[in-house]
Amino acid sequence: MDHKDYAILIVDDEPIVRESLGKWFTEEGYLVETAADGGEALDRLTQRNYDLIFLDIKMPGMSGLELQRKIRTIDANATVVIITAFASVDTAVEALKDGAHDYITKPIDPDYLSHLVEKLARQRALAAENVELKERLAGMTAHGSIMGESSAIQKLREMIATVAPNDTTVMIRGESGTGKELIARAIHAGSPRRYHPIVPINCGGLSETLLESELFGHERGAFTGAQFRRKGHLEMADGGTVFFDEIGNVSAKIQMDLLRVIESKDFFRVGGNTPVKSDFRIISATNRDLEAAVAAGSFREDLYYRLNVFSIGVPPLRERDEDVILLAQYFLSKYSASMNRVFTGFTDEARDALRQHRWPGNVRELENAIERAVVVGSPPTVGAGDLPIKPPREEIPPQDMSLEVIEVAHIRRILEQCGGNVMRAARILGIDRVTLYNKIKKFNLPR
Amino acid sequence: MDRADGSDILVVPVDCANYALLQRLTIDLHATLKHTAVVASWDLSPQFAREPARGQYNSSLILAELFRRRTDPPVRILGVTDVDLFAPVLTYVFGEAQMRGPAAVVSTFRLRPELYGLPSDAELVSRRLLVESVHELGHTAGLTHCHTPGCAMIGSTYVEEIDLKGPGLCEQCRGVFEGVWG
Numbered sequence: 367m368d369h370k371d372y373a374i375l376i377v378d379d380e381p382i383v384r385e386s387l388g389k390w391f392t393e394e395g396y397l398v399e400t401a402a403d404g405g406e407a408l409d410r411l412t413q414r415n416y417d418l419i420f421l422d423i424k425m426p427g428m429s430g431l432e433l434q435r436k437i438r439t440i441d442a443n444a445t446v447v448i449i450t451a452f453a454s455v456d457t458a459v460e461a462l463k464d465g466a467h468d469y470i471t472k473p474i475d476p477d478y479l480s481h482l483v484e485k486l487a488r489q490r491a492l493a494a495e496n497v498e499l500k501e502r503l504a505g506m507t508a509h510g511s512i513m514g515e516s517s518a519i520q521k522l523r524e525m526i527a528t529v530a531p532n533d534t535t536v537m538i539r540g541e542s543g544t545g546k547e548l549i550a551r552a553i554h555a556g557s558p559r560r561y562h563p564i565v566p567i568n569c570g571g572l573s574e575t576l577l578e579s580e581l582f583g584h585e586r587g588a589f590t591g592a593q594f595r596r597k598g599h600l601e602m603a604d605g606g607t608v609f610f611d612e613i614g615n616v617s618a619k620i621q622m623d624l625l626r627v628i629e630s631k632d633f634f635r636v637g638g639n640t641p642v643k644s645d646f647r648i649i650s651a652t653n654r655d656l657e658a659a660v661a662a663g664s665f666r667e668d669l670y671y672r673l674n675v676f677s678i679g680v681p682p683l684r685e686r687d688e689d690v691i692l693l694a695q696y697f698l699s700k701y702s703a704s705m706n707r708v709f710t711g712f713t714d715e716a717r718d719a720l721r722q723h724r725w726p727g728n729v730r731e732l733e734n735a736i737e738r739a740v741v742v743g744s745p746p747t748v749g750a751g752d753l754p755i756k757p758p759r760e761e762i763p764p765q766d767m768s769l770e771v772i773e774v775a776h777i778r779r780i781l782e783q784c785g786g787n788v789m790r791a792a793r794i795l796g797i798d799r800v801t802l803y804n805k806i807k808k809f810n811l812p813r
Numbered sequence: 814m815d816r817a818d819g820s821d822i823l824v825v826p827v828d829c830a831n832y833a834l835l836q837r838l839t840i841d842l843h844a845t846l847k848h849t850a851v852v853a854s855w856d857l858s859p860q861f862a863r864e865p866a867r868g869q870y871n872s873s874l875i876l877a878e879l880f881r882r883r884t885d886p887p888v889r890i891l892g893v894t895d896v897d898l899f900a901p902v903l904t905y906v907f908g909e910a911q912m913r914g915p916a917a918v919v920s921t922f923r924l925r926p927e928l929y930g931l932p933s934d935a936e937l938v939s940r941r942l943l944v945e946s947v948h949e950l951g952h953t954a955g956l957t958h959c960h961t962p963g964c965a966m967i968g969s970t971y972v973e974e975i976d977l978k979g980p981g982l983c984e985q986c987r988g989v990f991e992g993v994w995g
C-alpha cells in the first residue's frame with residue numbers, strides 16, 4: 367500500500383525521539399510531522415487530521431493522558447499509540463482504558479514498530495474502504511431501486527426520504543406485486559440503521575407455530591427436532607429493521623405477542639425463560655384493508671395503531687400509466703443482458719398492449735411478462751405476440767342474468783382487483799364503504 | 814580529511830577490521846549502482862558514539878561525524894562498522910542514512926549468521942552488506958521504502974528480510990536514484 371497519504375504525528379518533548387522516529391517513518395514513506403508538547407500538538411490538530419498519533423505519556427505541562435482526552439474531542443477517529451518508559455506502564459494502561467490503541471516502550475523494537483504501523487495503516491485503509499462501500503451501497507439501494515417518473519412515484523420517493531431518517535414505525539399498503547419490500551428496503555437504506563441488517567419475514571406464508579419460532583427463535587429441546595438453540599428474526603435484526611410482510615394475516619396469538627414485544631422491546635425464545643433484548647425498527651406491509659379487519663375484530667386495534675404510525679400507500683401500476691413503458695424498458699435491458707439476447711425495444715403494437723393492460727399483478731406481473739418475452743421473442747424488438755397478455759375484451763353479460771347476479775360478480779371482481787381493499791373498491795364502485803360492507807355481508811363475498 | 818579520488822562513494826571504515834570485505838564492497842557497489850567506490854585511507858573510531866548503558870553505538874552521532882568530514886566536491890560517504898548500532902528511540906538498526914544527504918552508515922554486527930547461532934558465512938555477510946549499503950545509499954538519494962519484490966529499498970527489520978531482497982533497485986527506484994546521482 368502507498369504510505370504517503372497516511373499522516374503520522376509524533377508528540378514527544380525529547381527532540382532525539384522526535385527526530386529518530388520521524389526519520390524512521392519518513393524512510394518508510396509516511397507523511398510525518400512532530401510536536402514538542404501538547405499545545406503544539408493541538409495546534410497541528412486544528413490544521414489537519416492525522417491517521418496515527420504517537421504520544422509520549424510524560425511531558426512537561428500537559429500530560430500525555432490529558433492530551434489524549436483532548437485529541438478525542440478534536441478527532442475521535444485518530445489512532446493513538448502511547449510511547450512510554452518501563453516505569454510508566456501503569457499510566458500507559460490507564461491510557462489504553464481511555465481509548466489509546468496500543469503502547470510501546472522505549473527503546474522501541476523496530477520490527478514491532480514496523481509491523482504495528484503497517485497493521486494500523488491497513489486497518490485504517492480497510493475501515494475507510496468499508497465506509498465508502500457501505501455509503502455507495504446504501505445510496506444505490508435507497509435511490510436506485512424505485513423506478514418511475516410518475517407523480518405518484520415521485521411523491522412516494524418524497525415520503526420515503528421523509529420517514530427514512532426517523533425511527534418511526536411504518537406501514538406500507540399496496541396491492542400484491544407493487545414492490546412493498548423494495549420500499550421497506552429503501553426506507554432501511556436511508557435510515558441510521560442501514561449498517562445493520564434488515565430482516566424480512568413473510569407472516570402470511572407460515573403457520574402460527576412456525577412463525578412464532580421464526581420470530582422469537584427457540585431454545586434447544588423446545589420442541590421435537592429443536593436440536594440447537596436458534597436465534598429468531600427479531601434477535602437477528604438487533605440494531606436494524608424487521609420487515610413484517612403480510613402483517614394482516616397473523617393469528618390473534620402472534621398479534622398479542624408482537625404487541626408485547628413492541629411495548630417492552632424484549633421477548634422469550636420458544637421454550638426459554640430468559641428475556642432477550644433486541645433493538646429494531648418495524649416496517650410492516652399489507653395488501654389487506656386493516657381498518658376493515660379491525661372493524662371486523664380480526665386484527666387488534668392496539669396493534670394496528672402501533673404499526674400504523676406512518677402509512678405509505680404504494681400506487682398500483684395501472685395508476686402509473688407513464689411508468690409502464692419505462693419499467694418495461696428497464697426489465698427488457700435487465701433480461702436481455704442476463705440471457706444474452708440483444709433486445710433494443712418494443713414494437714408499437716407491443717407498446718400499446720403494455721399501456722392498455724390493467725396489470726392486476728402489478729410490477730411483478732410486468733417483470734414476468736418481459737422476462738417471458740425475452741425468452742420467446744425474436745431480437746431486436748419485442749412484439750405484442752411475445753407478451754403473455756391478452757387484449758382487453760368487453761364483457762357482455764348473458765341476457766338471462768338477473769341484476770343481482772351481475773352486481774355480485776362485479777363487486778367480486780372489483781374486490782379482487784383491489785386486493786380486498788374495501789375503501790378503494792368502494793371508491794371504484796361509486797358507493798360508500800358502509801354500503802359495500804353491507805353488500806359483502808349480504809352476498810357473503812370473500813375479501 | 815581524505816579525497817575520494819574522483820570516486821562517487823567513499824567507504825569509511827568505522828571500527829571495521831575486515832579490509833577485504835570493504836574492498837569487495839566497493840567492487841560490488843560499482844557493479845550494482847554503476848558508480849565508483851573507494852575505501853578511504855583513514856578510519857573513524859566510533860567510541861564517541863558509544864552508549865555504555867546499552868553497549869551499543871548511536872548511529873545518528875556517527876552519521877553526524879561522517880557528515881562533518883564530507884569531502885568537496887560532494888561524494889557519498891558510507892561508513893561501515895562491526896559494532897552494533899542503535900538509533901536513540903529504537904533497540905537497534907542495521908544502518909542509517911541522511912535522507913537526501915551525503916552520509917550513511919551500515920553495521921555488519923547483525924548481518925553475521927554467528928549472532929543467530931548459525932555457522933559463519935563470509936559470502937552471505939558480503940551479500941547482506943551490499944544490500945544494506947545500497948539501501949542506505951538509496952536513502953541519500955531521497956528514496957523511501959519500496960514494496961516492489963526484490964528491490965533493495967524494501968524496509969527490513971530482521972535479517973531474514975534482507976535475504977529476501979536483491980542488491981539491485983527496481984525500475985522506479987533506479988529512475989529516482991539516477992535522477993539524483995546522475
